[in-house]
Amino acid sequence: MSGFQSLAAGKAMSKGRAEAAAGAPGLLLKYLQEQNRPYSAQDVFGNLQREHGLGKAAVVKALEQLAQEGKIKEKMYGKQKIYFADQDQFDMVSDADLQNLDAKIVALTAQVQSLQQSCRHMEAELKELTSALTTPEMQKEIQELKKECAGYTERLKNIQAATNHVTPEEKEQVYRERQKYCKEWRKRKRMATELCDAILEGYPKSKKQFFVSGTLPLPCTPWIFAQGGHIHLSPSPQEEVGIETDEDYNVKLPDP
Template sequence: KPGRSCGWSPRDRPKVPAGTKPALQRPGRVREPAEGTWTGQGGENPLCGSSLSAELPCLGLGPAFPVTNRNFPSPGSPKLLHSPLRQAVVKALDQLAQQGKIKEKTYGKQKIYFADQDQFDTVSDADLHSLDASIMALTAKVQGLQQSCRHMEAELKELTSALTTPEMQTEIQELKEECARYTERLKNIKAATNHVTPEEKEKVYRERQKYCKEWRKRKRMTTELCDAILEGYPKSKKQFFEEVGIETDEDHNVTLPDP
């Protein structure tokens, strides 16, 4: 039996995933490949893992070409060089070529087989224009759906980042409690009898300005002195501060008040 001699059985037929549609191809005649051009799909020999390998017996090889209408190189890829199927495939392809069921073209040591294009009807220009218009319409539809999907994704992202209703209710309750505490504190301050006189308030402001001015002056003097020392210091500024024991305002997250 052809299937037995080639090591093939119906169980070896590749399975097509459910819901998968065959790739659409533009009808019409396919051009013969130019010399030196690899015609395999996906960078691999289509005889391995394709519909052709499933139709390996001589009587099943022929239908694979009209169905796909693609060019197939001869089984000379590294995957088939040492395979027991190689001789059977070569013999089957040669036999189909002699019978005129497929065409053969030789480029040096490589042979390329393709379906006889005379068996296909010539597609008119009107049909091609109709297909082009259909492709353009479907492309526009896809672009519209993609844009709608992007809008929905942005809306979904905004909704997922927003607070939920229970979270908003909890936050509102916390804000109400905080507002009540500040209201009570303001009420107690207004009810106090030990108010500060304008003279005392002005005195406190003047002392604050005096201390801030002195603070700014000492910080500038210290910075200039440290910069002068660091010009000849072999280590970094941070290491110098650690060795001397200098603590900066930034170490304690303190900001110098505005004058």
Template sequence: MSKGRGEPAAAPGLVLSYLREQNRPYSAQDVFGNLQRDHGLGKAAVVKALEQLAQQGRIREKVYGKQKIYFADQDEFDTVSDTDLKDLDDEILSLTAKVQSVQQSCRHMEAELKELTSSLTTPDICKEIEELKKECAKYTERLNKIKAATNHVTPEEKEKVYQEKQKYHREWRKRKRMATELFDAILEGYPKSKKQFFEEVGIETDEDYNIALPDP
């Protein structure tokens, strides 16, 4: 019967090719784990192949305590000069900077995509505008009916509404004063202008809509 690719006879060649290709130190367990999946080599075959290759001088073996490390014979590779190493280091730095730049761009694009995904689409906005127009027309019609009606509000009811209006005006001034004081305290240590702070935080003021506090 001919030998399959995962049988012991093929192990030395597969192990040698793998160590040369990777050119880094491995334990017998590492080599077995990396080759077993693709080539079906058993651990005993891998260990035997490593020991055989080391005895033949085709790979190098180092002992660290109870563990043995195997790696390709470095004499088989071209000598790398200091200049070549520096060029490789420069290339690594350049590629690292490029990777960081691309990662930053990806983060910005992901944030923009998230914002766009959470926003209403144009058809949804048009639909919402139409619904608001209908609602506004309904309230306008109701308001006109109220304005056209006469002698349906008693003096007591009118006084109650007036008192509530005064109460809400006072609350309006109070909350606006508190908010203004809070913003002023924050802006003392804020490096940008008040306008930039409001834009970044998303604060809308009465002045943005030409609204003024009623007289006391």
């Protein structure tokens, strides 16, 4: 923008402000009468400056002019002046009118609350619909589920057509054997643990060192030790123990 253009723009802006300032008294008088409530100059400026382009100085000047002319009332409230419309220009309101207004306020308040509640419901519904699958996505999902269902149906047919079904008696026998072996497993594991604990009472190193490369401290006869939940005999008291536990292989006893 050239200097001439800047100067022209500045003049146009100044002219606009001057016109707004000239019309400020009438604008502010109408505003105060319509609102019929007290305002400070700062309040009026904040409410009207964006829409009408009024400066604060123009607002203060217009309010003081209106007060001097008796068109509005001016009162000191603390350290600031408050301006409001002259109440004599308004008709007297009876108690019945006030009661009617109060009833309207109550009704409108209830209506607002009802609309707000409906709005919250609709927002929740919109959020749910937005997060849900779209129609094409649902159609694709349905096709995939149908394909998966067909696979399971075919598998079921093959199972039903098989002739090597396990009888209830055979199944019960398998369960009993499993229970028997698990019981024996717990028994041997407990025996192995008790033997290891007895040995470790006089062993100078840690339990981990004993399991990995420990030597049996007895100078005679074969030595009984536990390995993997079982009891073994070592032919030499100086042979490395090398115990492998269930925990080394993340093996856990099944539930009874």
